[in-house]
Amino acid sequence: MEENGRKVRALIEKATNSTAAEVDPRLLKAIKTIVRYSDSELRIAAQALMDLMKRDHSQVRYLTLLIIDQLFMRSKLFRILIVKNLDQLLTLSVGFRKNLPLPAPPAVACVLRSKAIEFLEKWNSSFGIHYRQIRLGFDYLKNTLRFQFPNIQANAARLQQERKEREMRSKEILQNKFEKLKENLSLIKKEILSTIDELGECLEIVRSERQSMPLGPLDDDEDFEEFRPSELRQIRLDSLREGEKIHENTENKVVFDALRELYKLLVTKHLVSVQEWISVLIRVELADNRSRDSILKEFIDIQKRLQSVKKKCIDLGCVLPDTTKHEKEEEEDIWEEGKIVLTETESSGGVPNKLIGNSSTSGEVKNKAPASSEEEAKCNASQDREQAGTHSSSLRSNLLAEAPVVKWGSFLDNWGSITDIPANQRGLELESHWGRVDHDAVIPAEKIAELNIRATVYQEEQVEIQPCHAPLRKGGLCQRRDLRVCPFHGPIIPRDDEGNPINQSTSTDDTADNSELVEQLAKQAVKNIRDRDNEEAQKRKMDKQLQKRAKLAKIREHNEALLRDAALASTSNSAFVGDDFEATTGESLSARNKKESLASMLRKKETTKDRLAQRLLNSRTRDATIRQVTLGEDANYREAFPNQW
Numbered sequence: 001m002e003e004n005g006r007k008v009r010a011l012i013e014k015a016t017n018s019t020a021a022e023v024d025p026r027l028l029k030a031i032k033t034i035v036r037y038s039d040s041e042l043r044i045a046a047q048a049l050m051d052l053m054k055r056d057h058s059q060v061r062y063l064t065l066l067i068i069d070q071l072f073m074r075s076k077l078f079r080i081l082i083v084k085n086l087d088q089l090l091t092l093s094v095g096f097r098k099n100l101p102l103p104a105p106p107a108v109a110c111v112l113r114s115k116a117i118e119f120l121e122k123w124n125s126s127f128g129i130h131y132r133q134i135r136l137g138f139d140y141l142k143n144t145l146r147f148q149f150p151n152i153q154a155n156a157a158r159l160q161q162e163r164k165e166r167e168m169r170s171k172e173i174l175q176n177k178f179e180k181l182k183e184n185l186s187l188i189k190k191e192i193l194s195t196i197d198e199l200g201e202c203l204e205i206v207r208s209e210r211q212s213m214p215l216g217p218l219d220d221d222e223d224f225e226e227f228r229p230s231e232l233r234q235i236r237l238d239s240l241r242e243g244e245k246i247h248e249n250t251e252n253k254v255v256f257d258a259l260r261e262l263y264k265l266l267v268t269k270h271l272v273s274v275q276e277w278i279s280v281l282i283r284v285e286l287a288d289n290r291s292r293d294s295i296l297k298e299f300i301d302i303q304k305r306l307q308s309v310k311k312k313c314i315d316l317g318c319v320l321p322d323t324t325k326h327e328k329e330e331e332e333d334i335w336e337e338g339k340i341v342l343t344e345t346e347s348s349g350g351v352p353n354k355l356i357g358n359s360s361t362s363g364e365v366k367n368k369a370p371a372s373s374e375e376e377a378k379c380n381a382s383q384d385r386e387q388a389g390t391h392s393s394s395l396r397s398n399l400l401a402e403a404p405v406v407k408w409g410s411f412l413d414n415w416g417s418i419t420d421i422p423a424n425q426r427g428l429e430l431e432s433h434w435g436r437v438d439h440d441a442v443i444p445a446e447k448i449a450e451l452n453i454r455a456t457v458y459q460e461e462q463v464e465i466q467p468c469h470a471p472l473r474k475g476g477l478c479q480r481r482d483l484r485v486c487p488f489h490g491p492i493i494p495r496d497d498e499g500n501p502i503n504q505s506t507s508t509d510d511t512a513d514n515s516e517l518v519e520q521l522a523k524q525a526v527k528n529i530r531d532r533d534n535e536e537a538q539k540r541k542m543d544k545q546l547q548k549r550a551k552l553a554k555i556r557e558h559n560e561a562l563l564r565d566a567a568l569a570s571t572s573n574s575a576f577v578g579d580d581f582e583a584t585t586g587e588s589l590s591a592r593n594k595k596e597s598l599a600s601m602l603r604k605k606e607t608t609k610d611r612l613a614q615r616l617l618n619s620r621t622r623d624a625t626i627r628q629v630t631l632g633e634d635a636n637y638r639e640a641f642p643n644q645w
Contacts, residue, residue, distance in 0.1 A: 086134065096145055
């Protein structure tokens with residue numbers, strides 16, 4: 001018994017020692033299991049919970065109140081024990097007494113008060129008839145102290161009333177639909193059955209056509225033995241099923257069109273309407289269900305007939321797939337057929353033979369041309385070649401001598417052409433045009449010349465850079481390839497295979513080159529020395545600046561230490577500033593490393609307002625300290641030099 005009591009207290013203590021917004025479900029289940037054994041454990045749990053409600057921590061009280069609500073709704077003995085101390089429970093959870101406010105933290109205290117008011121209203125609606133204390137407490141908080149209750153029962157009643165109204169409206173709608181169905185039942189059945197009969201007639205016509213088709217000769221038993229594997233048998237069955245389907249042709253096109261229209265009407269209208277009426281008949285509620293059952297049976301039979309007809313259409317292959325996409329594409333692509341008329345242009349002689357040949361040939365002409373026309377074309381081509389060979393030999397040689405060598409481009413198609421080109425080279429006249437059409441429109445030759453722009457990319461001539469070839473100390477020649485000057489051996493000059501200079505006329509040139517080289521080296525040396533001196537001067541300047549900054553930093557630290565000592569000595573409250581600062585910094589560092597606990601929830605969190613107030617306090621203390629130090633210095637100066645005042 002004592003062990004169970006200790007276990008209950010330990011579980012309740014562990015469940016309430018948490019910063020979570022809800023009680024751990026496993027601990028709550030364990031508490032319920034233990035207190036279910038006997039009344040003694042329940043009494044111990046009630047006493048432990050009331051003791052925890054006296055803790056100066058809103059989080060502990062909040063979790064304790066959640067456990068009390070769970071046990072209050074399940075145990076009559078627990079309700080009796082809690083009702084005896086209901087005044088104390090409301091004082092500790094609602095905090096309506098001025099001398100006993102709710103403890104910190106404030107955010108959890110607000111949640112605790114709202115949850116306690118909600119639980120009290122729930123307890124009053126469930127058990128207020130049996131417990132007078134609950135009724136009095138609810139009436140006191142609501143009518144005397146004017147606390148705002150969530151009115152859970154009223155909201156539940158309102159939601160239930162709205163649900164009932166929705167159900168009544170839906171029943172009324174279903175009743176109206178049923179009455180409408182009874183009035184139009186004969187017309188609906190007649191329309192559906194007529195569609196089914198028409199579809200049946202179309203299917204009979206298609207079946208008769210299939211039966212009239214000649215069947216192929218049957219194979220012998222030996223041939224059937226060859227198709228023993230299951231894969232081949234399945235392929236054969238599929239091919240036979242595919243062969244049974246009748247495809248559309250010119251003879252049965254009318255039947256297929258009617259079949260498609262009727263199938264579309266059956267699927268999109270009749271099947272959908274029958275399913276809707278069946279759902280209405282299933283949901284409607286009547287006093288006498290015999291008429292509804294008979295109508296429902298008729299519609300179920302009609303639905304089965306519609307589905308069987310639909311299956312027959314699909315099995316026969318008479319129904320094409322959905323053509324909505326193709327219809328949309330046809331609506332988007334508007335095509336107008338027009339007359340195609342060949343136009344004769346006056347400037348046809350000026351058009352190149354290549355264009356004329358290309359425009360006058362097509363696949364159909366090639367296929368339908370007789371052999372005689374091909375022979376005539378070959379003869380004409382041979383005569384043209386002979387004539388061209390006689391009078392163009394000398395002209396060709398002259399042109400080849402003058403013609404430049406260029407890369408191929410589109411501008412070569414009309415090279416040297418000075419004739420106008422017709423704008424309508426196709427020779428077609430289309431009626432679906434967007435404006436006025438000029439059949440004799442031409443593009444002038446000067447415009448053609450402007451369009452024939454030749455674009456080329458500049459390419460620099462590749463020049464081989466000769467190596468330096470100056471002799472090296474370790475033997476060999478320098479292989480660096482520089483344009484004018486080698487960084488190691490000076491200007492690049494012609495040398496032989498051994499590295500000796502060649503093509504030098506006199507020694508005066510050598511001396512001139514050497515003097516120029518010496519002058520360049522001297523200038524470079526002077527420049528290097530000046531750069532080194534500038535770097536050293538800059539370094540000395542930076543060292544002086546760093547020393548000056550360090551000296552100023554030491555002076556600043558010394559002055560701050562003096563001001564701090566003077567401030568601590570002048571004000572009584574400033575003696576604790578350093579300690580408070582160290583304490584707050586230590587607490588902030590520890591709070592980062594430690595896990596959140598109940599004690600951390602009680603600690604006041606530093607806000608922006610607190611930081612600004614601390615900064616203002618520090619600035620005021622510093623100003624007061626500086627003022628006191630300056631007054632003391634003035635007094636000492638007056639005592640030392642009294643004649644100057």
